[in-house]
Amino acid sequence: MGVAGNRRIGLGGASLESHVLGLRVRRATPACGQHRASRRKSVTVPASPSDSGTSQRPAVTKRARAAIVIAAVLVAGVFGASALAAVPGPQSDAAGGPTASATVATASPSLTLTLASTSALTSGSEPAAAPATVRRPAAAVAGSSATEATALTLLATLPVKGKAPKTGYNRTGDFGTAWLDVDRNGCDTRNDILARDLTAIVRAGRCKVLRGTLAEPYTGRTVAFVRGNTTSSLVQIDHLVPLANAWQTGAQQLTQAQRVSLANDPLNLLAADGRANAQKSDGDAATWLPAVKAFRCTYVARQISVKVTYRLWVAPAEQDAMARVLSSCPEQRGMASALAPGAGAGAPGSGPAPAPAPAAPAPA
Structure with missing residues (x-):
C-alpha cells in the first residue's frame, strides 16, 4: 500500500x-x-459554390436597393427644381412682367388671366371687362324720336288701363342691384346723378361725391349734402316713375336688361329730399305730386317721357291727374332718354331745350 x-x-x-x-x-x-493563434485565424475554408452564392445574394440586393433610392432622389430633385423655376416668386407676380406672364402661361392659361388682371390693377389702369361676365343693359325700348312732341301729345299715345297685380315684384331680382354703371363711364348711377343735380361738389377721386348743395325740386329747400352713414339719406335718388309702379304698368313684359336700363336711366332719376321721397313711395301722379307747383309740369312731363320710352301704360286716375297738371303748361315738351337709340351722350335736362341764340347781324 x-x-x-x-x-x-x-x-x-x-x-x-x-x-x-x-x-x-x-x-x-x-x-x-x-x-x-493567428495562423489558425488566417486559415479559411473554401466554401462550396452553393454556399458562396447564398452568402453574396443579400449583399447584391442591398446595393441595388441603395442605387434605386439614390436615383429616385436625384430624379425628384431635378423635376422639383424645374417646377419651382416655372412658378413666379412674389416679386415677379406683383410686377406682372412679361417673363412671369410667359412662364405661367405655359403651365396654366387660366392663371395667366388672373395675373394679367392683377398687373392692370397694380399699374393703375382699369382692366378690360370680360364680355362673358359684364353685360351692358340694352338701350331703352323706344328711340329718342318717340318723345319729340309736347307732353300732352305724348300722354294721348299711352294706353290707359288698370294696374296689374304687384305679385312677383322684386326690386333687385327684376331691376338689378342699385346702383350700376350702365353708361360705362366708370362711375355708378347714384354718383352720376348727384354730380348732375348738385352744385359746389367736392369729390373723392373721379366719381365719389362727398359734399354738395342741392336746390331741392320737390320742396324748394336748399339741402347740404354730406356723405356719411347718418347724412347720406338726407338726399336720395328718386325714380320719377317708381319701379313698383312700372312693374304694374307694363315692365313685367320687358326683358331683364330693359328693366335694368329703366332703373338706371337718368331720365327717370332725380336727386330729392329724403323725406319727400319717402312720402311719395311708389305713388303715381294721382296720389302724389311735388309740393312746389312750379315743378309739377316738368315732373309729369318726365314721367310721361319715361312711360313712352319704355312702352308702359297709365292708369285712368293717373292719366287724369297728368292732364290736369299739363293744362297749365300745354307747351311743356317731352324729353329723350340718354339710353334711347339715337340719343346723345349727355344726361337729359330738367326742362325743355333752350332756344338757339339769335344769329349775329352781318357786319356793315
Missing part, C-alpha cells in the same frame, strides 16, 4: 511537474502561441 501510494504520488508529482514546466514554457514563448 505504501509502494503503491508512492507511485501514485510520484506519478502525480511527475505529472504536476510536467504541467508546471509546460506552463513556464508557454509563458516564456508568448509569440509562438500568438503565431499559432
Whole structure:
C-alpha cells in the first residue's frame, strides 16, 4: 500500500511537474502561441459554390436597393427644381412682367388671366371687362324720336288701363342691384346723378361725391349734402316713375336688361329730399305730386317721357291727374332718354331745350 501510494504520488508529482514546466514554457514563448493563434485565424475554408452564392445574394440586393433610392432622389430633385423655376416668386407676380406672364402661361392659361388682371390693377389702369361676365343693359325700348312732341301729345299715345297685380315684384331680382354703371363711364348711377343735380361738389377721386348743395325740386329747400352713414339719406335718388309702379304698368313684359336700363336711366332719376321721397313711395301722379307747383309740369312731363320710352301704360286716375297738371303748361315738351337709340351722350335736362341764340347781324 505504501509502494503503491508512492507511485501514485510520484506519478502525480511527475505529472504536476510536467504541467508546471509546460506552463513556464508557454509563458516564456508568448509569440509562438500568438503565431499559432493567428495562423489558425488566417486559415479559411473554401466554401462550396452553393454556399458562396447564398452568402453574396443579400449583399447584391442591398446595393441595388441603395442605387434605386439614390436615383429616385436625384430624379425628384431635378423635376422639383424645374417646377419651382416655372412658378413666379412674389416679386415677379406683383410686377406682372412679361417673363412671369410667359412662364405661367405655359403651365396654366387660366392663371395667366388672373395675373394679367392683377398687373392692370397694380399699374393703375382699369382692366378690360370680360364680355362673358359684364353685360351692358340694352338701350331703352323706344328711340329718342318717340318723345319729340309736347307732353300732352305724348300722354294721348299711352294706353290707359288698370294696374296689374304687384305679385312677383322684386326690386333687385327684376331691376338689378342699385346702383350700376350702365353708361360705362366708370362711375355708378347714384354718383352720376348727384354730380348732375348738385352744385359746389367736392369729390373723392373721379366719381365719389362727398359734399354738395342741392336746390331741392320737390320742396324748394336748399339741402347740404354730406356723405356719411347718418347724412347720406338726407338726399336720395328718386325714380320719377317708381319701379313698383312700372312693374304694374307694363315692365313685367320687358326683358331683364330693359328693366335694368329703366332703373338706371337718368331720365327717370332725380336727386330729392329724403323725406319727400319717402312720402311719395311708389305713388303715381294721382296720389302724389311735388309740393312746389312750379315743378309739377316738368315732373309729369318726365314721367310721361319715361312711360313712352319704355312702352308702359297709365292708369285712368293717373292719366287724369297728368292732364290736369299739363293744362297749365300745354307747351311743356317731352324729353329723350340718354339710353334711347339715337340719343346723345349727355344726361337729359330738367326742362325743355333752350332756344338757339339769335344769329349775329352781318357786319356793315
